[in-house]
Structures are given as structure tokens and as C-alpha cells.
Amino acid sequence: xxxxxxxxxxxxxxxxxxxxxxxxxxxxxxxxxxxxxxxxxxxxxxxxxxxxxxxxxxxxxxxxxxxxxxxxxxxxxxxxxxx
Amino acid sequence: xxxxxxxxxxxxxxxxxxxxxxxxxxxxxxxxxxxxxxxxxxxxxxxxxxxxxxxxxxxxxxxxxxxxxxxxxxxxxxxxxxxxxxxxxxxxxxxxxxxxxxxxxxxxxxxxxxxxxxxxxxxxxxxxxxxxxxxxxxxxxxxxxxxxxxxxxxxxxxxxxxxxxxxxxxxxxxxxxxxxxxxxxxxxxxxxxxxxxxxxxxxxxxxxxxxxxxxxxxxxxxxxxxxxxxxxxxxxxxxxxxxxxxxxxxxxxxxxxxxxxxxxxxxxxxxxxxxxxxxxxxxxxxxxxxxxxxxxxxxxxxxxxxxxxxxxxxxxxxxxxxxxxxxxxxxxxxxxxxxxxxxxxxxxxxxxxxxxxxxxxxxxxxxxxxxxxxxxxxxxxxxxxxxxxxxxxxxxxxxxxxxxxxxxxxxxxxxxxxxxxxxxxxxxxxxxxxxxxxxxxxxxxxxxxxxxxxxxxxxxxxxxxxxxxxxxxxxxxxxxxxxxxxxxxxxxxxxxxxxxxxxxxxxxxxxxxxxxxxxxxxxxxxxxxxxxxxxxxxxxxxxxxxxxxxxxxxxxxxxxxx
Numbered sequence: 001x002x003x004x005x006x007x008x009x010x011x012x013x014x015x016x017x018x019x020x021x022x023x024x025x026x027x028x029x030x031x032x033x034x035x036x037x038x039x040x041x042x043x044x045x046x047x048x049x050x051x052x053x054x055x056x057x058x059x060x061x062x063x064x065x066x067x068x069x070x071x072x073x074x075x076x077x078x079x080x081x082x083x
Numbered sequence: 084x085x086x087x088x089x090x091x092x093x094x095x096x097x098x099x100x101x102x103x104x105x106x107x108x109x110x111x112x113x114x115x116x117x118x119x120x121x122x123x124x125x126x127x128x129x130x131x132x133x134x135x136x137x138x139x140x141x142x143x144x145x146x147x148x149x150x151x152x153x154x155x156x157x158x159x160x161x162x163x164x165x166x167x168x169x170x171x172x173x174x175x176x177x178x179x180x181x182x183x184x185x186x187x188x189x190x191x192x193x194x195x196x197x198x199x200x201x202x203x204x205x206x207x208x209x210x211x212x213x214x215x216x217x218x219x220x221x222x223x224x225x226x227x228x229x230x231x232x233x234x235x236x237x238x239x240x241x242x243x244x245x246x247x248x249x250x251x252x253x254x255x256x257x258x259x260x261x262x263x264x265x266x267x268x269x270x271x272x273x274x275x276x277x278x279x280x281x282x283x284x285x286x287x288x289x290x291x292x293x294x295x296x297x298x299x300x301x302x303x304x305x306x307x308x309x310x311x312x313x314x315x316x317x318x319x320x321x322x323x324x325x326x327x328x329x330x331x332x333x334x335x336x337x338x339x340x341x342x343x344x345x346x347x348x349x350x351x352x353x354x355x356x357x358x359x360x361x362x363x364x365x366x367x368x369x370x371x372x373x374x375x376x377x378x379x380x381x382x383x384x385x386x387x388x389x390x391x392x393x394x395x396x397x398x399x400x401x402x403x404x405x406x407x408x409x410x411x412x413x414x415x416x417x418x419x420x421x422x423x424x425x426x427x428x429x430x431x432x433x434x435x436x437x438x439x440x441x442x443x444x445x446x447x448x449x450x451x452x453x454x455x456x457x458x459x460x461x462x463x464x465x466x467x468x469x470x471x472x473x474x475x476x477x478x479x480x481x482x483x484x485x486x487x488x489x490x491x492x493x494x495x496x497x498x499x500x501x502x503x504x505x506x507x508x509x510x511x512x513x514x515x516x517x518x519x520x521x522x523x524x525x526x527x528x529x530x531x532x533x534x535x536x537x538x539x540x541x542x543x544x545x546x547x548x549x550x551x552x553x554x555x556x557x558x559x560x561x562x563x564x565x566x567x568x569x570x571x572x573x574x575x576x577x578x579x580x581x582x583x584x585x586x587x588x589x590x591x592x593x594x595x596x597x598x599x600x601x602x603x604x605x606x607x608x609x610x611x612x613x614x615x616x617x618x619x620x621x622x623x624x625x626x627x628x629x630x631x632x633x634x635x636x637x638x639x640x641x642x643x644x645x
Contacts (some may be wrong), residue, residue: 013146018586020586021586021590030175030176030597031175031176031594031598032590032593032594032597033176033594033596033597033603033604034593034603035589035603035604036350036602036603037319037322037323037603038322038531038565040322040323041322041323041325041353042353044323044324045353045355048211056108056109056110056111056324057109057319057320057321057323057324057327058107058108058109058112058316058317058320059109060323061107061175061319061321062174062175062176062319063175065323066175079501
């Protein structure tokens with residue numbers, strides 16, 4: 001697990017504030033109801049910070065953000081260099 | 084007044100070289116069609132639909148992602164005199180079988196001739212739109228040979244149905260609001276006068292979904308009929324990157340938009356503060372708060388963050404059953420009227436007594452403005468009698484834009500329209516002839532401007548073997564952080580011992596709700612048997628259970644709804 005992935009997991013745990021919930025790279029977040037659509041923006045902003053990329057929402061579907069592993073794969077696929 | 088016999092005649096009169104819809108994908112990618120190009124594409128699509136046997140009066144369900152092809156297909160159906168209805172796109176969170184059964188209900192109720200999907204509708208979601216009734220499944224955007232592309236000669240009369248709007252959720256899908264061309268044109272006439280629409284200088288910004296009345300009317304019908312350009316984003320893109328809205332308004336110099344209350348907080352809070360100043364929103368003439376109760380704090384937050392001058396943020400009260408707006412605040416003033424009232428009198432006597440300045444024992448309400456021409460409002464008591472000004476009751480409306488009833492559902496229509504008055508289920512009061520909306524009488528949750536029926540959630544939760552039948556209640560609790568309601572569910576387990584595994588059970592229930600409806604529950608409260616308050620008929624009593632939950636869980640008391 002890279003430090004960025006670890007930081008993302010910690011960020012998500014803070015966001016959902018549910019004691020007793022453990023998540024890893026492959027835990028479904030959106031499709032399990034842990035994260036609602038209004039929280040996706042926080043994940044996308046964090047992903048931009050961690051990857052130092054600009055990620056246009058127009059190229060991302062909520063399903064691309066369902067797990068931490070998918071988030072980083074999405075950043076790799078559609079992320080652009082910051083202007 | 085709008086001088087056209089029907090919506091298509093209004094489109095035909097638009098200047099061909101004026102931009103109509105710009106679809107914004109991101110800063111490097113957008114697509115624009117002029118009114119002329121749009122008409123040509125819609126005619127071509129209409130011919131294609133006609134070749135599949137779609138004709139005047141046929142109901143056509145459209146399941147298409149937000150974008151120009153969806154608007155083209157909707158207009159094409161109207162060109163044939165057919166009656167289109169947008170449905171929400173399948174959400175990847177929702178099980179295909181659930182979506183499919185909702186769709187089956189709609190197509191059966193409308194006796195839909197066809198369901199139209201995108202040209203690129205994802206293969207893996209095709210099971211969502213498997214149809215077993217008599218409806219055809221068609222793909223939009225199929226082009227035809229020039230020979231088949233003949234001139235359309237459909238006669239559309241003002242009293243003909245133009246389209247059908249649905250609200251969200253399984254329950255909402257049973258309520259198709261059918262609207263005539265004449266009613267829609269009357270509404271747009273009133274609205275464009277109230278907003279002083281100037282087609283050559285205005286440009287609308289929109290992220291609202293087109294299956295929602297605010298998206299469909301304010302951001303598709305109004306631009307089409309009044310010949311105003313509109314710049315559009317997909318609602319999903321907006322929710323994932325609300326900051327992009329600021330960029331769109333700045334770059335495209337948009338002048339006009341509509342959003343539900345929560346968005347006025349969501350955008351500033353989800354845009355890093357050091358970038359607030361990067362956007363020039365001075366082109367904005369009006370941004371209208373609509374479809375959730377209007378909160379003064381939410382408006383203030385948006386104004387402060389982006390240095391919005393007074394008079395830009397305005398308010399309106401609208402619903403699909405009335406085509407769209409019932410009231411609109413006066414756009415020539417510095418903003419909607421605010422009233423500070425004594426909280427105790429408001430809660431105990433359901434009436435409004437002005438209280439001077441704001442403090443801990445007052446409540447502040449924001450006006451949604453006065454009624455549009457030929458609209459009337461009554462405030463009704465629980466017994467149905469008319470209440471005086473300054474008393475809180477159910478809002479009932481009458482107008483020349485009002486729908487005739489829910490399509491094919493005389494039973495639901497009869498409950499909703501009594502003696503010509505539509506009972507909205509919203510609670511409010513009149514003060515100086517202005518309407519103030521304060522909450523809901525009907526058991527409806529409004530989350531981010533979307534209507535969610537609690538029964539749909541309760542059914543999913545109570546179907547779990549660990550939950551006692553009929554002992555689940557879904558509530559909307561106002562979350563001041565978000566500026567909208569949170570979904571809170573309280574449910575009784577079958578046996579107290581089941582509470583030992585509450586975390587796992589909660590997660591199973593959470594997944595059930597999201598895969599059934601696509602919405603996430605913010606808080607779950609699992610309770611021992613007999614915790615939920617029952618009515619004398621033995622049914623779960625929503626209001627009393629709500630009181631009990633709020634008392635036992637003070638963390639929910641950010642709630643300030645009436």
C-alpha cells in the first residue's frame with residue numbers, strides 16, 4: 001500500500017465517522033452506502049491533492065470512485081497536469 | 084404573453100444562428116448547438132421515431148444522460164405530437180432489477196409506446212431497461228436516409244398534452260404530471276415577465292437534472308420558448324466538482340440560474356477558500372433559490388463568499404403540478420423579504436408574530452415572493468378551513484397552469500385536487516401577500532432538492548429478516564452543515580439480541596437502501612422491539628417517533644425545521 005493510498009483511507013475514515021468500520025483499497029464505498037454522492041467532491045479534491053493532478057469531473061463517473069483502488073486508477077486515466 | 088400556439092411553434096420562431104444549448108464537459112471540452120442546428124437534429128430524430136411508428140398522442144419514455152441528444156429526442160417526440168417523459172438514468176448503485184421494476188411500472192401506467200435510450204447506452208446496464216410489456220426499446224440518434232427524412236406535418240393543438248413529469252422514487256413514479264402545451268406556455272409567459280427575461284442578453288446556467296421540474300422547465304422549456312441560450316452541466320459532474328459551476332458562469336458570462344437551497348452552501352464550502360476570489364460572477368443577474376425551503380443563512384453564505392451584490396439571489400416556490408413556479412420574489416428589489424418571528428409562538432400556536440432582531444428565541448424565514456398572475460394561494464387548517472394571514476397551514480393553490488391530474492391515476496388525483504384546489508402538502512404562511520414556506524405536511528423528504536418518499540426506504544429496511552415488519556421509519560432531519568435534509572432511519576430489530584451485531588446489520592441495511600433506491604442513509608438507529616411509537620391503528624406513528632428520536636439523540640438537534 002502506497003502512502004497516498006493510506007492517506008486516502010484515513011481521509012475516508014474521518015469523513016464517514018463510523019466507529020467500528022474498517023476499509024481497505026477494495027472496500028466499496030458508494031455502492032455500499034458508506035459515502036453519499038454529496039461526499040464525492042471531498043474524495044475528488046483529496047485525490048487531486050494526493051496525485052498532484054487536476055481531475056475533471058466530466059471524465060469521472062461515481063462508479064470510478066467506488067473504491068480507493070479505483071480512485072487512483074481513475075486519476076491515472078483522466079488526470080491532467082495542473083495549469 | 085407568449086404568442087405561440089404550442090411549444091414547437093415557439094422553437095420554430097427562434098433565430099437560427101443564436102446558440103441554444105452548450106453542454107459543458109470540462110474546461111477543454113464543450114459542445115454547442117444553435118437553434119437552427121437543434122431544429123434540424125430534432126426533425127431528423129422525429130422522422131426516425133415516426134419510422135418506428137411513434138405518432139401523435141403516443142407516450143414515449145426517455146432514459147438518456149443529461150446532454151444535447153436527450154433534449155433533441157424529447158423535442159423530436161413533441162414534434163410528432165407524442166408525449167415524452169424523462170426518467171432518471173440508471174444509477175450504478177441501484178440493482179438492475181429494482182430499476183427495471185420501476186421502469187415497468189411507469190411504462191405500464193403510461194402505456195408507453197417506446198422507451199428511448201442513448202446511442203451509447205452502456206451494455207452492462209441494458210438489463211435495467213429490459214421490457215416485457217408492449218413498449219419498443221429504441222436507441223436515439225439513429226440517422227435515416229434523406230428519402231425518409233420528409234417534412235413533418237403534425238398538427239399540435241394548444242390543449243394537447245405536451246409532456247409528462249415524474250418525481251423521483253418508486254412511489255413518485257406512479258405520479259406522472261401531464262401538462263398541456265397551453266399550460267406550459269402560460270407559465271413561461273408569467274415567469275419570463277416576472278424575471279424580465281431578455282433573450283438577446285440573458286444566458287442561463289444549469290446543472291439541474293432534466294427529469295426534475297426545475298431542470299426541465301427553467302433550463303430547457305424556458306430557453307427554448309423564450310429563445311435564451313443555456314449552458315448545461317450534468318448533475319453528477321456538478322455534485323463531484325461544484326467549483327466548476329463558478330468557472331462556467333465566469334467563462335460563459337451566464338446571467339440567470341436556479342438551484343435548491345443546499346447548493347448555496349455546498350458550492351462555497353466545497354470550493355477552497357483561496358480560490359473564491361478567482362471567479363468573476365458579475366455577469367449573474369439572478370440566481371433563484373427554489374425547490375427546498377429557503378434559508379437566510381444559506382443565501383448569506385453564498386453572497387459573502389463570492390461578493391454577490393444585493394438583489395441577485397432571489398427565491399421562488401414551484402412544483403411540477405403547476406408546470407413550475409407558483410410564486411416569485413420581486414427581482415427589482417434587493418432580495419426576498421425576511422421575517423424574524425418569535426419561536427415559541429410559532430411552535431405553540433403555529434402563527435407568526437414579528438420579533439424585532441434575531442436572537443436565540445427567534446426564527447428567521449425567507450419569503451418565496453408573491454403569486455404569479457392568475458395564481459391564488461390559500462393556507463388551510465388541518466380541518467381544511469381557510470386560515471388568515473400569519474397563520475401556518477397547508478398551502479393549496481389554484482391557477483391556470485395547474486395540471487388536470489396524475490396520468491391514469493384518478494385515485495391519486497382525487498386525493499390531491501379538492502374542489503379545484505391542489506393541496507401541495509407543504510406548510511407555509513402568508514404575510515403581506517408574500518408566501519413563506521416552512522416545511523412539509525406530507526411525509527416527503529427533500530434531499531438536495533430531490534423528492535424522496537420515506538415509504539420506499541422503509542419498505543426496503545423492513546424487508547430485512549432482522550427487522551420487525553412495518554417497524555422502520557425514515558425521516559428527513561435538517562442538517563445545517565449541508566443546508567438540506569439528512570435521511571435518518573430508525574428501525575426495530577426482531578429480538579434484542581440482534582443489537583449485539585448492530586454494526587454489521589446497519590451496514591447490510593445501508594447497502595439495501597442504496598442498491599434499492601440509489602440514496603444513502605446518513606444515520607441509522609437500531610432499536611429494541613416496541614421502541615417505535617405506534618398509532619391507535621397499530622401503525623408506526625411518524626411524527627411521534629420523530630419527537631422521541633430527537634429527544635433521545637440530541638446530536639440530531641441541529642434540526643430547526645418546524
